[in-house]
Amino acid sequence: MLLEAIGFAFLAAINPTALLIGAAYLGSANPRKTVVFYLAGAIIMTAALGVVFLVAIRAGGLSQVGHRTPRYGLRLGLGVAALVAGVVVARRKPKAAPGGDASAKQGRMARLISRPSPLAAVAVGILVFYPSAGLVAAVQAIGTSHDSLGLEALGVALVVLVDVLTIWAPLLVYLIAPDATTRTLRAFDDWLRRNKRTITVVGLAAVGVILVVNGSLGLAA
Secondary structure (H helix, E strand, C coil), X not given: CHHHHXXXXXXXXXXXXXXXXXXXXHCCCCHHHHHHHHHHHHHXXXXXXXXXXXXXXXXXXXXXCCCHHHHHHHHHHHHHHHHHHHHHHHHCCXXXXXXXXXXXXXXXXXXXXHCCCHHHHHHHHHHHCCCCHHHHHHHHHHHCCCCCHHHHHHHHHHHHHHHCHHHHHHHHHHHHCHHHHHHHHHHHHHHHHHHHHHHHHHHHHHHHHHHHHHHHHHHHC
16 A cells, blocks of 8 residues: 555656756755755645644544445545546636736735745745645545554655655755756756646546546456
């Protein structure tokens, strides 16, 4: 079950927005400090969601042996939701700012990123790591494994660590080779911005298909 949970967490980690923001922070005036606070916000949000989901699973009785159908029904529903979200993202047209200037229209997130103070970085980490189907499925795999409380806590910690992979992995590489990492991220940043929608749609489709198949097989067994 732990390997299954980590697999779902890897799917949840497909987050182009989180990677773009991390790359922007690594190019800021104080990259290490800013990214560490950004990572802290992401961990706080993901860990809180993990605990909430785990408590909800136990409160709803989904961890009980006889509740196999509701468990796999939930996964099937999460898969369908991910597929629907992928279709919505794929069909959504890019919004142009008034006057054709895309930079003129900045939301709350853009303003926070443009002023990378420690508190702003924490807030961005919290806002970016919202609930996802992959994260719910990962926590459900842990909550229904019937392991000890200590193993469940370890499982949630590993899921959190994998879910924020797009922040700590570039930071780790940056600490080893800052100049090379900065150059690579700048080149990768342009490609990622151009293909952000495609990556998001593919990620949602992958999560959706895997969860639909998993849920369907579980219900049929």
